Amino acid sequence: MILLIGITLLAVVLGCILPLRSGVIGYLGGAILLFVAQAGVNTAMGFEGVPISESLLLFNESYLAYVGFNLQITYRAFAVPLLALSVPLIFRMSKATP
Incomplete structure (x- = not known):
């Protein structure tokens, strides 16, 4: 839970400081x-x-299975940080558009 909160706060900060000229590639x-x-x-x-x-x-000494499992867990928990990155960036882009 602490990891999710930390990554979400990092996403908000990144959404606030990401240069708008980088656009989709930066996002x-x-x-x-x-x-x-x-x-x-x-x-x-x-x-x-x-x-x-x-x-x-637990993963029969397989690093690949262990890393794959962790990627799957991360994928499932990534919606909140992605939303936290998107909201400030979209808000800043809407204010910058004439």
Whole structure:
């Protein structure tokens, strides 16, 4: 829960400072950056707070399965940070349009 709140706050800040001239490419870059950061933290924390060495036992010592599982968890939890990135950016773009 703390991770989700932290990534959401980072998304709001990123939505407020992202240059408007970068447009869609900047938005996609920001979304990818947030997704990779959240997936990396999920992967580094281990499964349910257990160390990674013990987490790999649940996935038959397969790093690929472990990383894939964490990517799936991140994908499911990414709606809130994506919305938090979009709202300030769209608001700023609507104010900049004449």
